[in-house]
Amino acid sequence: MGTGRVQAFSDGVIAIIITIMVLELQVPREANLAALVKIAPVLLSYLLSFVVVAIMWVNHHHLLYQAKRPSARLLWANNILLFWMSLIPFVTRYLGMNSRVPFAVALYGAVLTCNGAAFTWLRQSVNLHRVPDAEMAAYHLGMLRKSAYSTVLYAASVPLAYISVYLAFGVFVLIPVLYFLPERRLTEQAENDANKFSSPSS
Amino acid sequence: MGTGRVQAFSDGVIAIIITIMVLELQVPREANLAALVKIAPVLLSYLLSFVVVAIMWVNHHHLLYQAKRPSARLLWANNILLFWMSLIPFVTRYLGMNSRVPFAVALYGAVLTCNGAAFTWLRQSVNLHRVPDAEMAAYHLGMLRKSAYSTVLYAASVPLAYISVYLAFGVFVLIPVLYFLPERRLTEQAENDANKFSSPSS
Amino acid sequence: MGTGRVQAFSDGVIAIIITIMVLELQVPREANLAALVKIAPVLLSYLLSFVVVAIMWVNHHHLLYQAKRPSARLLWANNILLFWMSLIPFVTRYLGMNSRVPFAVALYGAVLTCNGAAFTWLRQSVNLHRVPDAEMAAYHLGMLRKSAYSTVLYAASVPLAYISVYLAFGVFVLIPVLYFLPERRLTEQAENDANKFSSPSS
């Protein structure tokens, strides 16, 4: 029994989470630019959450691929992660409607903190199955640390929202940027390795 | 023809059921803690149903894995289960809006009773394909009994709701707890077995 | 390139269609039996459509399994079927709100007629790939005829709704019953065959 069905179920839930946020974008009554600009905070909240969920999916993609067996701990760590992810559409809409209210911004940060903690725990669950490859183990540990750091950063956004919502938004934008860059470098390296292996004669 | 597509379809339906409940969480107009506390029953109903559906998915995961062929009986027992599961978002919202009204609590219990009965029937359908392994057969019988017991407990919550809604909520919380613990023990045992097999020399 | 991804996409769309109908079940404000009885037509419309879509999924399951290659014709016949299936939630809700108005009943019948015609065309598309097995070809032809007959019956429900909505409802209930029975017999036979093959010594 591989992790295929866990992946399929997670893909289903994440696909729905990332898509239903669009359902919550209420169409303005008037058809002009001013009406669209008025809902800009709603659209930007959607864009932010789409990026957050997409990054989580890409990391989940890489992570579950490495897990060989769906242990009970992995299964439940995954379900807990999916629970916290499922609250993202709710807080996204809340944020879009109240983008300058510290409470809404802090709540968004708090739910993302829980997501970060759940992801860290899931990675820890996979980590337990000892990885035989030294390079892979180092990569794993690096990603685990990154998960933990970004959880702490998200947690910091909660009090920061009460000082200035812009500081909290700074954190929300910073973390995806941090995740995006190294993830890219890493996969390119993996690609180079694959090229190396597939064309050893060149 | 394996049960692959039955699993894929079930995963799709269950993923949607577990996720659309979030769509029904209406965002309060005011952005403060008091507004959020006011919708606490709605959020707790969602949490309860998320746990119930997640447990059903985990058990469904284990169960369908064991079924080798998708017989007509299995297919329809599964469709009937999915029908009753599809009513969970409806009664969850009803419960969230009327968490102290016996009728809403009893209706939630009644729909979960039907779910329990449908799951028991589905397990019975799989059971029919005689299991060659004695240990597996004992596990199957144990799970079948547990399905039947929890169906009876859910049925009991219906009249209990009219005595006190808290008694019914006690049943709703008790059953997931009962399911969670042994499921965990069992999978850990399976994991130990797998470790034993994968490292016979140690 | 097999039909795997066509199946996966269809499963996704059908799973969503069958589940989002629940989202359209509006929870009554009052929590008592009278309020629930008042929305009985809505609940029964949902039950009817759930059964219709579940039967279509089961037949789709068997049909696509037999198609070896996803030709352009099959792909588009399938997309057209999915389009008509996607209108079922819309007409279901319309029917639930206006269950005694001939126009709403006739519209439901008309959309199911289009679904029947689209399914017949899809089966015809698969049929074109000549089936080598004589028994399979006979089964195929039988199912094709059944698709055509039920399309005609659904078409008849449109004028019947203007004579009496109960006549139209009679058709809506009759067709699933007709589909359910033979499908069951057939799969049981397939099962017996499989048993025969898997235990030739007994």
Added chain:
Amino acid sequence: MGTGRVQAFSDGVIAIIITIMVLELQVPREANLAALVKIAPVLLSYLLSFVVVAIMWVNHHHLLYQAKRPSARLLWANNILLFWMSLIPFVTRYLGMNSRVPFAVALYGAVLTCNGAAFTWLRQSVNLHRVPDAEMAAYHLGMLRKSAYSTVLYAASVPLAYISVYLAFGVFVLIPVLYFLPERRLTEQAENDANKFSSPSS
């Protein structure tokens, strides 16, 4: 690690996008033909977007099949495409409600332009993995050009909407027609090739 999970996730998201548009079809209160005719623009917008998304899915189906490895660039080009696709239900509803207002028509054209550009970039990303087959490479280049051309046409619909919304609608109808025909020819050719290979003696 193949592109299987990228396909599964994309299928999930596209299946949801194509289906949730139906949720936005608001059922008219009155059950008669006049009420239905009144929402004809909404229904036609839905039909148009269903066709657009279905064509994108078919092309995505063929495209990802050719990609052997999910590089970081492919993964993110795909996520960006899914983001723009996820806005289609929003602009579809906006268009349905304001089908004669240039701004709504232009916005629909603008989102489809972004979709076209994202699809072109995705195809370019796959193209980078050098295709060994000369015929395949020619096909690839042809499809890439077609993607680019239709992106330019969609971009032209934005100013055209301000001259006459009918001109813009002409573009919206023209592009699916152009896509549909050659796609069909091509797959039929592939089918002929497959027939040739599977029956070399005839």
